[in-house]
Every structure is written in structure tokens, then in C-alpha cells.
Amino acid sequence: MEFRTLKPEELRYICDPSQFEFETTESVPPLEGIIGQERAVRAMEFGLAIKRHGYNIFMTGRTGTGKISYAQTLVNDVAAKEKAPDDWCYVYNFDSPSHPMALRLPCGQGSRFAKDMEELVDSLKLEIPKAFDADDYEREKAELFKKFQETRSELFEELTNKAKEEGFVLKRESTGFVSVPIIDGKEITGEEFEALPAEKKAEFEEKSNEIQLKAIQVMRRIQAAEREMKEAIKELENKIGLFAVGYLIDDLKERYAQEESVVKYLGEVQNDVLENLDDFRSSEEGEGAPFPWMKKKGDPGHKYQVNLVVDNKDTEGAPVIIETNPTYYNLVGRVEYENKMGMVTTDYTMIKAGSLLKANGGYLILQVRDVLTNPGAWEGMKRILKTREACMENLGEQFGVLAMASLRPQAIPVNVKVILMGNPFLYQALYHYEEDFSKLFKVKADFDTEMDANRDNMTEMASFIATHSQREGVKHFDRTGVASLVEYSSRLADHQQKLSTRFNEIVEIIFEADAWAQMANAEVVNGEHVKKAIEEKNYRSDTYEQKLQEMLDEGTILLDMDGEKVGQVNGLSVLNSGDYVFGRPSRITAVTYLGKQGIINIERETKMSGRIHDKGLLTLSGYLAAIFAQKIPLSISASLTFEQLYSGVEGDSASSTELYAILSSLSELPLRQDIAVTGSVNQLGQIQPIGGATHKVEGFFKACKLKGLTGKQGVMLPVQNIKNLNLSDEVVDAVREGKFHIYPVTTIEEGIEILTGVPAGKTDEEGNYPEDTVFGKVAAKLTRYNELLQKSREDGEEKKDDHDPGCAGDCH
Secondary structure (H helix, E strand, C coil), X not given: CCCCCCCXXXXXXXXXXXXXXXXXXXXXXXXXXXXXXXXXXHHHHHHHXXXXXXXXXXXXXXXXXXXXXXXXXXHHHHHHCCCCCCEEEEECCCCCCCCCEEEEECCCHHHHHHHHHHHHHHHHHHHHHHHHCCHHHHHHHHHHHHHHHHHHHHHHHHHHHHHHHCCEEEEEECCEEEEEEEECCEECCHHHHHHCCHHHHHHHHHHHHHHHHHHHHHHHHHHHHHHHHHHHHHHHHHHHHHHHHHHHHHHHHHHCCCCHHHHHHHHHHHHHHHHCHHHHHCCCCCCCCCCHHHHHHCCCCHHHCCEXXXXXXXXXXXXXXXXXXXXXXXXXXXXXXXXXXXXXXXXXXXXXXXXXHHCCCXXXXXXXXXXXXXXXXXXXXXXXXXXXXXXXXXXXXXHCCCCCCXXXXXXXXXXXXXXXXXXXXXXXXXXXXXXXHHHHECEEEEECCEEECCHHHHHHHHHHHHHHHHHHCCCCEEHHHHHHHHHHHHHHHCCCCXXXXXXXXXXXXXXXXXXXXXXXXXXXXXXXXXXXXXXHHHHHHCHHHHHHHHHHHHCCCCCCCCCEECCEEEEEEEEECCCCEEEEEEEEEEEXXXXXXXXXXXXXXXXXXXXXXXXXXXXXXXXXXXXXXXXXXXXXXXXXXXXXXXXXXXXXXXXXHHHHHHHHHHHCCCEECCEEECCEECCCCEEECCCCHHHHHHHHHHHHHHHCCCCCCEEEEXXXXXXHCCCCHHHXXXXXXXXXXXXXXXXXXXXXXXXXXXXXXXXXXXXCCCCCCHHHHHHHHHHHHHHHHHHHHHHHHHHHHHCCCCCCCCCC
């Protein structure tokens, strides 16, 4: 029987260096944009162009596909064409100090306004004391005080004269005025007053009451005069203060006349200054304070400071913020506190903006995993995106048991486009379990891990190399170097018509090939340098594979690669050690016997297999039933296991291999041990493609090479996996020389014929298989099993009847 084997040219993708028009990448223009991500590029361009609420972007794809670098480049280009946003600052709220006010100023005006206010405070501290030190102020103040003194003296004299007229003398005590009667020009004592006749006493008391009323009226007039004096002095001080302050603030109002909120604030500042002139007149207070915070508290200009939380004066275009540590406070902002001798204090100057506010009017780039792993960060960001305003609120206030007095800054409107980056798993999880996610992130930019292996993408790969040559200073690549890198990219993609977009791994080879070229004193990097870099990179990471090869060579791992065995076949699996992937051959054995238990998977029974592997085993039962249980029950028990496998097994790529072992055990036909098998199977017996085909083939080849190539060894794999092969030069050369063979198969029937050399068999008109075929022998064995079970069941029933104790008389 002859079977198809793959030709050497079918085993890998070969990039012809002559197709490139350049000699080296030195003449190739640098790469603009990103390679092979048309879908993601269109999504990104749309997401950045649309300015509607909720159209934030989620960039998803495998790590290493160039998302971060592409996002930075594209967003910076888009942002550079946009207008720089306004500045934002917080100022003191004179009506409600615990609610600082937010002021918006045009880009670049925020820092200027903050500086202007500092200069204003400095001027106030200088001009106000100077104005009040003038002689005019002291003279006018003295005149007002003198006028008050004269008024008070006149009122006191009037009151005194009134008392004399009534025969009293007034004496001033701490509780007010006391009127003392005078008889014969002499003040009488209390005893003398009590000794007076009742009529005389009543007369004196009546007059005393009149004098007391007069005294109250006089005191009220004096107090009114005193208030008038104070108001006059206050007006005088305001006049002088306004003379010293007014022109300064008027200049600022004129400078910021276009900003109504600023003009209004400056008016409030002027009123507050005039209300607190004494603070500036004693501005030297606090300079000798023993502690810095005491001086700060005594600073009359502290509440006129401007807290510039967003300053865009140096921003060209819209801001682009890349937040590498997206904690709650770094995203949302915070109100800081100071510890002053055991007391925690804060004010509006200690409000700090977060990245969402700093990126206001622009773009914010984040890693979604970092946001999700920081407590409160996701909820804080989501709240700002939903409400479109940022309100600085400390995280502890939301979860604190006790309510604390704190600042409540005025919220600032936010218009920012957030660009999240994460893997597909996180995207799916958020989409299904976070109800607001789909409303806030309506644009998905999906970065693929592969691209077509066409001429354009290969040329862009050369541009990619040229870019790194210019940017990183690596040597330029010649045609053969570029071709070898393209072939390596195809191997990473596991597809002969595809190239990988995992550019971080490609960049590693670029750097390492450059290093080998430098050690060889070569002017450019060629194909041999690239191959050397790949080989050395693999050598640094293949320790585990080498250990397994040693165990195989020593006989610790039992594996036959020659001869034939019943119920035994070589399967192939892939092991991943993190930075290195390799194939490992394993012995799979099957034992069949009389019974009704079906297929027993030892790995499943010992909980060492995954769900996909278990599904593959159950599929085998369906296939066996479809082929052999159309006339008789399927009376079989089969035990399957991966020999010397102690780390568990997952996947269904060995399901066809396990089926071959069962068919061999049932038919008692030996299987070739020089052929390893991989491939999934469905219930119809069709071979289905699997992953890791290249590594599996190379893994068995290395094992055969270790024991010695016989010229008959090979691998049997699904025909659909031909396009996934990118085998090493060593394997390709062995196939070319006839030392190793690769058999593509489509069905179980094809595979069992290759392994046994016996026809699988086809049913005749009566539905029976020929006796000299594999299926004929299997059917005969199953028929025998069924007859033995039937006979055993009948014998059991007869034995039961013989031992039936029966009953005496009539039995019902």
C-alpha cells in the first residue's frame, strides 16, 4: 500500500530574498504607522475622530502586537492638530470657604493669573501700610475722634446741668450713672435720705427717675455718636484702602475683562481686602513666629493665592497623558492634608488634579489591568466619564465610618477621551459583567496576532527593521537578513501564508542578530546572523527539553521508535515553559476487554485530564458506536492512558491517536512504532486540525534522531495542518533525503491503514466488513464479546432459576 507523504517544499514557508528591490534596509524608508492591522487602524482612526460622549476606545489584542507604541504615535499626531484646552485653577470662596471655586482661563492664562495674584498680594502688603502711615490719615482720624469727644462732653454736660437743676449730682459707676440728692448744697448719705419725710423721698425718687431716663437717652446718643465715628473711620480707611488697592485690582479686571468669572472673583477679593485692612496694616505679624505654619497662618495674602491645578501653557495641541500608575488619587485627584502639631488641616491650595483632569480636552491612555487592580480607580474613572465632571473627593471619605469635615471643591467639567488597553479576556469580562462598560467604551480596536504574508507586508517589515536601525542604532539588514526574519515571523504565526504581528519577539531577534553581526565584525546583518540569533535564543531556553531528551536516551522514558506493537501508539503533545515551546512524544496504550463500561480514561479517573480531553474521549465512543454498533450492542470495556505522564493532559489533539490504539487492541493488529500521530477526530471519523503542528513534528524528529534515523520514521497529522508547518532546516533536509516522512491524513480509515498496513475495510451490501480488514477484525471481536456477554447473562438467569426456592401449593 502506498501513502501520500509531504514534499520538502510543503514543509515550510520560504521567503525569496531576490523579491526585494533593495540591497540593504539603509535605502528603505522608515515605517509609518503599524503593519498588518487594518481593522484596528480603522477603528482607532474612527474612535479618535468621533467626539461624542461614550465613544472611548478599548484596544484589545495579545501583548506584543505594538498597541502601546502605535497608540502613542497616532494619538500624538491627532492631538497635535487640535487646540490646547483651557487652564483650571481653584480659588478661595469668600461666601463658603469649605467649597473652593473653580475658575477657567484660556490656555496659558492660568499661570499668568496665579503670578498676577502673587504680585497683587505683595503690592497690598506694601501699599496698604504705606497709605495708613500718611499724615492725612492720622489727621482726619484725629478730627473724627475729637468731634466725637466734643459731642460726648456736650451730652455729659447737658446731663449734669439737668441733674443740678433738679437738685442732684451725678456720679459715674461701672453699672451706669447714680444720682445723689443735694440738700442745702450738701450731698446726703443713704441714712439721711431714709430719714427724710415720705413726701420728700417720693419727690426725690420721681426726679431721680427722670434723670435716669435722661441719662439713658444721653448714653444712647453717645453710643450713636461713637458708631458714627467708627463708621466714619471705616469709610476713611476704605477710602484710603481703596485708593491703595483699587487701581491695582482695576488693572487686573481690565487685563481679564473677557473672563467674567475672574472679574467677579477680583471684585470679591477687593471687598475682602477692604474688610480686612488691619491684617495688611500689621503684615509683619508672624514673621517672628517660632514655627513655619504659624507664619503661614498670619499671612494676610494666603487666601488670595491661586491653586493652578491644570496648566497647559507648555502644551502643544491637546494634552496626551499616559498614566502608568492609575491609582484612585492619580486618576481622580485628591485633597491633601498637613499634620500641624497633631492636628490635620487642609485648604484649597492643597487640591491636586488627577490624570483625568490633566488630560481634560485631550486623551488619556491607560492599561485596564492596572486600573482594575487599584482599589476605587475603576469606579472613580467611570463616575467622571458618566457625569463628565471631576470632583476631588478622597477615597477614605467614601468608606470612612465617621464623617469628617473636609473641603468640597467645585466640580470641573471634563471632556476627555480615554484609551484603555487590555487583552481579549478582560474586554469580554467587562463587556458582560460591567453594565456601564458598553456605554462608555463604544469603540473596540482589535489588534490581530497575524497578517497576510504578501509583498506589501514584507516590504513594511523591511521598513520596520529600518526604523529600528535609525532609532536604536542597530546595523542594517541585507536581503537575506530580511528574508530570514520574515520566515521567522511566519513560524511565529504558525501559518505558511501568514506573518506574526508579535513585534516584541521580532524586535528581540533584530537586536540579537545585530549583536551576532557585531561579534562577527560584519557591516550588515545577513540571514546567517538571524538564524544564529534564533538558534542561540532557543538554546538559552531549551533546558527542560534537553533533560527530557536525556531521559529518553537513558531509557528512563519508555518510547519505541521502531517495530510494531498491539494497542500501543506514539502520541504528540506540546509543552510550554514560558519562553520556549517544544513537542514531546508520549506512549499511549489501550487495553480492551469484555465488559459494558465503555472507554475508561485513566487520566480522567485520576483527575489529571481537562474537560476538552474528556470530550475527545467521549467522542470516540460515538464513533465506535456509529461504526460497529448498528446491529449488535457495543459490548466493550477499554482502558486508555498516557504512559509516564504525571503533569496532566488537556486538549483533544490525541483523540485520533487514542482511537488507533483501541482499534489495534480490538483487531489485535500491531501499530507501527516508527510513526507518531497527532490529530483530533469527530464522531464521523474525520480528522480535525490541531495546534502546535510544527513543534510536535520537530519533537518526534529529535527523539528519532537521538535513537538513530531508520528512514522509515515519520509523523501522521491532519491534512488541514499542512499550511501550519514551518519546520526547521534539519527536518526539511531529512525529508528531502528520505530519512523522515510526514503523512497527511483525512480520515481514521486512512490513518489506521498507514499504521497497520492493512485495509480499514468497507461494508458490503449486508453491512458487514471483510474479515481480513481492520474493521472486520474489530467487528468480529465485538461480536464475540457480545455473544459471551449474552451467554453469561443467560447462564446467570438459568442459575437463578435452579436456585429458586419456589413455593408449596399454588403460587401466584
